Amino acid sequence: MQDTITPLVSKVAELKAQLAPLEAQMKPLVEELEITKIALMQAMQQSKSKRTEAVDGYYVVRAERKSFNITDPSAVDEWLGDNGFDLGEYYKLDSARVKAAAESASKTTVN
Known part of the structure; x- marks a missing residue:
């Protein structure tokens, strides 16, 4: 060899x-x-x-990817903390999305 x-x-x-x-x-x-x-x-x-x-x-010029999946949420939390981000700011409620979901749910709710 x-x-x-x-x-x-x-x-x-x-x-x-x-x-x-x-x-x-x-x-x-x-x-x-x-x-x-x-x-x-x-x-x-x-x-x-x-x-x-x-x-x-x-x-x-390729378009940037606009969607992604988080496979390890704890790693995201750790990265945000290590880089000086406030987790409370990161996890703010997306009111537009919640409103749409609530409206949709209210239409399908049986009285």
Whole structure:
């Protein structure tokens, strides 16, 4: 087993040595690309553009997920407390939702 590992370790070291100068040379270009991609995404979000044509394809801004399920309520409580949130503020009653539920229930209640 060791006979197959040693040459691979040597090859990895050799390839890393060859890549090091190229990575240093490419770093400014990679950073500029990342900054430009962020600027593009921000411009698309500000203009409410969900899809923009590009030279070699499309850029897409994906909608943020609007729903989620809490699988561990105690972890939410712990996170809120650790991050300085008032649990009373977090657990305020959603009066619009409760009102709609109450109205619906009152229509189906038998006297």
